[in-house]
Amino acid sequence: MQEPLIHRTIRGYQLTQWLGAGGMGEVYMAQHQTTRRTAAVKVLYRADQAARFRNEAYIQASVQHPHIAALYEYVIEDSTPCIIMEYVEGITLEKLIKRQGRLPESFVWKVLAQVATAVAHLHQKGIIHRDLKPGNVKVNKDSFAKLLDFGIAKSAYTPKLTQEGYIVGTAHYMAPEQFQGKVSMQSDCWALGVLLYEMLTGYLPFNGRTETEIRVKIEKGDYTEPDLLAPQISKRSKRLIGKLLRVNPTSRISAAALIQELESPQSDNGFGLADWVDNLTEFVEKLPVKRWFKNR
Numbered sequence: 001m002q003e004p005l006i007h008r009t010i011r012g013y014q015l016t017q018w019l020g021a022g023g024m025g026e027v028y029m030a031q032h033q034t035t036r037r038t039a040a041v042k043v044l045y046r047a048d049q050a051a052r053f054r055n056e057a058y059i060q061a062s063v064q065h066p067h068i069a070a071l072y073e074y075v076i077e078d079s080t081p082c083i084i085m086e087y088v089e090g091i092t093l094e095k096l097i098k099r100q101g102r103l104p105e106s107f108v109w110k111v112l113a114q115v116a117t118a119v120a121h122l123h124q125k126g127i128i129h130r131d132l133k134p135g136n137v138k139v140n141k142d143s144f145a146k147l148l149d150f151g152i153a154k155s156a157y158t159p160k161l162t163q164e165g166y167i168v169g170t171a172h173y174m175a176p177e178q179f180q181g182k183v184s185m186q187s188d189c190w191a192l193g194v195l196l197y198e199m200l201t202g203y204l205p206f207n208g209r210t211e212t213e214i215r216v217k218i219e220k221g222d223y224t225e226p227d228l229l230a231p232q233i234s235k236r237s238k239r240l241i242g243k244l245l246r247v248n249p250t251s252r253i254s255a256a257a258l259i260q261e262l263e264s265p266q267s268d269n270g271f272g273l274a275d276w277v278d279n280l281t282e283f284v285e286k287l288p289v290k291r292w293f294k295n296r
């Protein structure tokens with residue numbers, strides 16, 4: 001990849017290092033020449049994505065949260081839109097999992113709790129992220145996590161950017177309903193379940209050689225029990241994965257309830273009445289007779 005913009009200055013920020021390129025733009029580390037503030041500058045390289053890029057800036061500007069990278073400015077430089085935002089130190093969860101495989105459970109819970117507060121904050125504001133994945137979460141050396149990317153997020157004011165039926169998001173993290181073009185806040189919660197599974201086991205819960213293979217597994221909620229891959233994981237984590245990876249979005253745990261769950265002091269073996277009712281609901285939902293009625 002070329003680094004053509006290095007040393008250029010955009011609104012007082014000198015681009016010092018190329019960080020990478022995503023679906024819409026290239027991202028650089030930059031430093032403000034007067035204030036010395038460090039920032040990340042995302043420069044749009046696909047003119048056809050200008051509306052989506054503006055939407056990303058609009059959504060990022062509308063949220064202020066400790067676990068979400070802050071937007072500093074949205075500018076047009078030589079006819080090219082640029083997002084100037086907080087530079088987030090650390091490593092993405094994607095790189096961390098690639099490097100280390102499964103991650104320690106105490107670390108995973110800490111990270112999940114932070115990401116869940118960011119997601120709950122978005123949901124409170126009526127924003128669906130739609131692209132939660134390990135590559136979009138950065139963690140620093142103090143295990144402080146931040147969400148990075150709002151490229152395909154959707155709020156009530158998002159213009160219709162995709163054709164009817166066009167699927168947005170990364171297939172591995174997509175919720176069953178997204179394949180029918182039905183996206184909701186609960187779809188983000190499914191992605192959190194995939195993220196949790198991947199952090200704890202080092203493997204994706206739904207994988208395959210083709211997108212169709214992945215889709216079939218997702219639609220059936222067909223994944224290998226996580227403790228078969230990582231025997232040390234607690235029953236509590238296993239249950240939480242089960243509550244997030246529910247095929248029916250209405251019986252899937254919400255981000256706000258997930259935070260409560262993560263904060264509640266329970267022993268690993270504590271299996272309360274609520275868990276019991278929950279398991280029963282899931283069992284009934286999986287009964288073929290219910291599916292038979294639904295298909296009539």
Ligand SMILES: Nc1ncnc2c1ncn2[C@@H]1O[C@H](COP(=O)(O)OP(=O)(O)OP(=O)(O)O)[C@@H](O)[C@H]1O
Pocket residue numbers: 019020021022023024025026027040042069085086087088089092135136148149151
């Ligand atoms: N605010 C930021 N602070 C630090 N690094 C960032 C920031 N935003 C993005 N990056 C890094 O820049 C690179 C490109 O990011 P970008 O979000 O454009 O694409 P991506 O996440 O790799 O792909 P996609 O957009 O297709 O999901 C990634 O390595 C990402 O970690």
